[in-house]
Amino acid sequence: MSSFNEDDAFEAxxxxxxxxxxxxxxxxxxxxxxxxxxxxxxxxxxxxxxVLMLAGAGTGxxxxxTARIAHLLVSGRARTNEILAVTFTNKAAREMxxxxxxxxxxxxxxxxxMGTFHAISVRILRRHAELVGLKSNFTILDTDDQLRLMxxxxxxxxxxxxxxxxxxxxxxxxxxxxRALTPAKVPVSEASAFNNLGTxxxxxxQQRLLDLNAADFGDLLLHVLVIFQKHQxxxxxxxxxxxxxxxxxxxxxxxxxxxxxxxxxxxHHNICCVGDxxxxxxxxxxxxxxxxxxxxxxxxxxxxxxxxxxxxxTAHILGAASGVIAGNEGRLGKTLWTDEEDGEKVRLIGHWDxxxxxxxxGEEVEAxxxxxxTSPPKSLDDIAILVRASHQMRAFEDxxxxxxxxxRVIGGPRFYERLEIxxxxxxxxxxxxxxxxxxxxxxxxxxxxGLGDKAQQKIQTTAxxxxxxxxxxxxxxxxxxxxxxxxxxxxxxxxxxxxxxxxEVMGPLVRVHSDLDDEVVDDEGGVRVASFRHAGPTKSxxxxxxxxxxxxxxxxxxxxxxxPEAPGRLENLKELVKALENFDNLQGFLEHVALIMDNxxxxxxxxxxxMTLHGAKGLEFPAVFLPGWEEGxxxxxxxxxxxxxxxxxxxxxxxxxxxxxxxxxxxxxxxANRRVYGQWQSQLPSRFIDExxxxxxDVLTPPGLYGGGFGAAAAPSESTIESRAARxxxxxxxxxxxxxxxxxxxxxxxxxxxxxxxxTAFGLGDRVFHQKFGYGAVAGIxxxxxxxxxxxxxxxxxxxxxxxxxxxxxDIPF
DNA sequence: CATTAGAATAACACC
DNA sequence: TATTCTAATG
Numbered sequence: 025m026s027s028f029n030e031d032d033a034f035e036a037x038x039x040x041x042x043x044x045x046x047x048x049x050x051x052x053x054x055x056x057x058x059x060x061x062x063x064x065x066x067x068x069x070x071x072x073x074x075v076l077m078l079a080g081a082g083t084g085x086x087x088x089x090t091a092r093i094a095h096l097l098v099s100g101r102a103r104t105n106e107i108l109a110v111t112f113t114n115k116a117a118r119e120m121x122x123x124x125x126x127x128x129x130x131x132x133x134x135x136x137x138m139g140t141f142h143a144i145s146v147r148i149l150r151r152h153a154e155l156v157g158l159k160s161n162f163t164i165l166d167t168d169d170q171l172r173l174m175x176x177x178x179x180x181x182x183x184x185x186x187x188x189x190x191x192x193x194x195x196x197x198x199x200x201x202x203r204a205l206t207p208a209k210v211p212v213s214e215a216s217a218f219n220n221l222g223t224x225x226x227x228x229x230q231q232r233l234l235d236l237n238a239a240d241f242g243d244l245l246l247h248v249l250v251i252f253q254k255h256q257x258x259x260x261x262x263x264x265x266x267x268x269x270x271x272x273x274x275x276x277x278x279x280x281x282x283x284x285x286x287x288x289x290x291x292h293h294n295i296c297c298v299g300d301x302x303x304x305x306x307x308x309x310x311x312x313x314x315x316x317x318x319x320x321x322x323x324x325x326x327x328x329x330x331x332x333x334x335x336x337x338t339a340h341i342l343g344a345a346s347g348v349i350a351g352n353e354g355r356l357g358k359t360l361w362t363d364e365e366d367g368e369k370v371r372l373i374g375h376w377d378x379x380x381x382x383x384x385x386g387e388e389v390e391a392x393x394x395x396x397x398t399s400p401p402k403s404l405d406d407i408a409i410l411v412r413a414s415h416q417m418r419a420f421e422d423x424x425x426x427x428x429x430x431x432r433v434i435g436g437p438r439f440y441e442r443l444e445i446x447x448x449x450x451x452x453x454x455x456x457x458x459x460x461x462x463x464x465x466x467x468x469x470x471x472x473x474g475l476g477d478k479a480q481q482k483i484q485t486t487a488x489x490x491x492x493x494x495x496x497x498x499x500x501x502x503x504x505x506x507x508x509x510x511x512x513x514x515x516x517x518x519x520x521x522x523x524x525x526x527x528e529v530m531g532p533l534v535r536v537h538s539d540l541d542d543e544v545v546d547d548e549g550g551v552r553v554a555s556f557r558h559a560g561p562t563k564s565x566x567x568x569x570x571x572x573x574x575x576x577x578x579x580x581x582x583x584x585x586x587x588p589e590a591p592g593r594l595e596n597l598k599e600l601v602k603a604l605e606n607f608d609n610l611q612g613f614l615e616h617v618a619l620i621m622d623n624x625x626x627x628x629x630x631x632x633x634x635m636t637l638h639g640a641k642g643l644e645f646p647a648v649f650l651p652g653w654e655e656g657x658x659x660x661x662x663x664x665x666x667x668x669x670x671x672x673x674x675x676x677x678x679x680x681x682x683x684x685x686x687x688x689x690x691x692x693x694x695x696a697n698r699r700v701y702g703q704w705q706s707q708l709p710s711r712f713i714d715e716x717x718x719x720x721x722d723v724l725t726p727p728g729l730y731g732g733g734f735g736a737a738a739a740p741s742e743s744t745i746e747s748r749a750a751r752x753x754x755x756x757x758x759x760x761x762x763x764x765x766x767x768x769x770x771x772x773x774x775x776x777x778x779x780x781x782x783x784t785a786f787g788l789g790d791r792v793f794h795q796k797f798g799y800g801a802v803a804g805i806x807x808x809x810x811x812x813x814x815x816x817x818x819x820x821x822x823x824x825x826x827x828x829x830x831x832x833x834x835d836i837p838f
Numbered sequence: 839c840a841t842t843a844g845a846a847t848a849a850c851a852c853c
Numbered sequence: 854t855a856t857t858c859t860a861a862t863g
Contacts, residue, residue: 142853241853309852413850476839638851660850701848702854
């Protein structure tokens with residue numbers, strides 16, 4: 025899968041046309057059209073000119089897209105390598121490849137230009153890297169490297185990193201890149217950003233990247249765009265080549281991607297964009313809903329096709345989703361409808377706190393798994409829990425671990441983002457490109473080699489003074505004797521190790537991508553010519569990886585580590601090495617990791633999925649749980665603070681996406697209390713709950729109260745009984761009753777009356793109550809903070825709004 | 839230079 | 854709460 029040894033996708037020979045006989049057959053029968061509804065059929069058949077496919081959730085857009093590709097191929101309008109098909113996730117690309125393959129039978133070789141914007145951009149950029157000052161073997165930085173580099177740039181400019189954090193600069197630059205702004209193009213009006221140094225630091229950062237022969241994610245697109253804009257001949261080549269362009273999730277494209285597409289479509293105008301403005305949930309990463317709203321203007325003569333028949337969800341689920349999304353303004357407007365039965369109403373339930381919510385969902389999942397009077401047993405694979413923010417996953421993991429419910433976390437802390445994996449990868453990177461300074465920095469002193477700040481500083485200075493990379497700088501430093509005793513020996517060993525690994529890596533690889541060398545990097549031959557000489561029988565890259573981790577002492581470091589997570593880390597390293605087997609060489613692997621960052625492991629055991637709402641886009645499940653519908657959490661406070669109404673509408677679309685993932689059963693829940701940064705906080709039910717149409721919602725009575733409903737099947741655990749009294753009272757609160765009565769009014773949970781106290785309405789000696797610490801007396805007051813002497817928990821500093829007067833607390837039973 | 843304790847601070851989502 | 858940063862100590 026490495027881009028180095030792939031057949032050149034431009035070679036016509038690489039892509040045979042579908043045999044004539046089959047085409048003739050296809051003219052008579054077109055099986056890929058079977059079962060398409062009129063709208064889908066229209067989208068498949070409109071091959072000439074721009075097409076906008078407005079496809080609501082669950083309306084079979086992938087079906088239509090794949091059929092369209094099949095149609096292009098079978099009709100002979102295009103070869104596989106003349107179709108540019110862009111998706112947002114690798115998963116989507118993979119799925120589409122599979123489905124096209126299935127439609128076409130054995131005849132289709134992989135479609136070389138089907139992939140994410142980033143993956144496709146990398147391919148293009150490797151071919152023309154020198155046009156933007158890179159070499160074709162440039163490395164792709166991950167967020168970690170990016171940040172480290174950013175810090176260097178900031179401190180090099182003598183800016184206080186405390187006051188101007190690298191994260192912020194990274195965000196700023198990222199946003200500029202999303203808008204296709206190179207440093208020179210950043211509007212003057214934004215020059216004041218980041219202490220008036222924004223553009224300057226941006227430029228400096230870009231220069232550093234070029235020096236390192238590296239690109240960050242944003243660059244992948246931006247560089248290609250710059251190349252297209254500056255080099256008409258290169259652009260023309262691609263414009264000519266891509267006869268048909270398909271874009272999935274068009275509502276998620278940012279400005280840079282939009283420009284990228286528009287340039288490429290200029291010759292043939294055969295661009296087909298699929299999207300749904302109601303599912304635009306990536307505004308924070310620069311996506312412009314405007315792109316889809318403007319499509320007809322951008323591409324004159326565009327044909328617009330609407331897919332409105334939903335094949336996924338029951339009428340109740342659809343109704344609930346429609347009700348929520350109706351609160352947004354400025355929609356293109358679609359009316360989803362379905363032939364499906366009403367099904368079960370969307371279930372709504374409130375809980376005392378996040379843990380109880382997790383407990384309830386755990387029980388519900390088990391109940392579904394067992395099946396009930398009305399429903400057959402469900403596979404755990406058919407059940408998903410979709411959260412707003414990844415930290416919410418934790419409660420579920422904890423709960424599921426204790427009850428032994430198998431689950432999988434999708435998009436959580438990713439495998440390749442783990443510390444030990446990044447370290448190991450840094451070793452691999454060094455072996456592949458010894459000039460990779462960021463990798464060098466990462467591992468010179470990992471494991472500890474007695475090379476601390478001071479020693480590293482020396483290496484840096486030496487390198488800079490001689491205009492060398494860090495490895496060479498270290499070599500010079502050693503030669504000059506600029507480093508003392510113990511560190512020196514270790515550093516020497518390290519440098520020699522890298523040299524050795526590099527030689528071993530480069531040996532067999534040269535032949536693999538020699539064609540590219542000839543073509544693109546001929547004047548950088550020094551290294552490569554030498555590597556020809558070293559070519560010879562060496563270990564496989566898998567063995568080599570093991571050797572590296574061994575010789576560097578990295579494995580030993582974790583073996584010696586007696587912390588509880590060490591064994592897991594070793595396990596991960598093993599897994600990493602195993603993953604290498606799927607690749608031809610280290611380079612291919614490194615690129616895969618940089619771009620693919622998703623961990624699709626081939627596990628087969630049935631598991632409940634836990635993922636974020638964002639991660640769930642494009643997926644569907646028979647049963648979906650949507651926990652944490654609370655003000656501030658969902659809709660997220662930050663979204664609303666940062667983007668106001670726009671932010672809120674995006675949150676609402678997220679709610680819409682969540683509900684529409686469900687096929688048969690959708691359960692929305694919220695908790696009255698939640699721990700935020702370890703502090704208990706009372707929560708208000710989300711405003712989106714108010715927006716659920718009454719007729720599609722079933723407000724559940726808490727399990728245990730009447731012993732009815734879904735909870736009936738679940739054996740009450742001890743902890744359930746324990747909190748039952750509390751629950752009874754929670755659900756008898758005025759607010760809850762109001763919600764039950766009206767089916768939609770904002771439910772005010774008892775604790776929600778909590779954030780009551782403005783300032784501190786407490787005096788010294790007052791008896792107070794805190795949810796976690798219990799009863800106590802106020803012993804001191806400091807602004808909005810109280811020093812409380814708790815009866816059981818001792819002295820604590822507590823923000824006043826987290827406690828209530830002891831008398832008020834008496835109606836909150838514990 | 840490494841280790842450690844205590845303080846500060848953090849948490850939205852992704853290629 | 855849990856991680857990460859800093860300063861102090863060995």
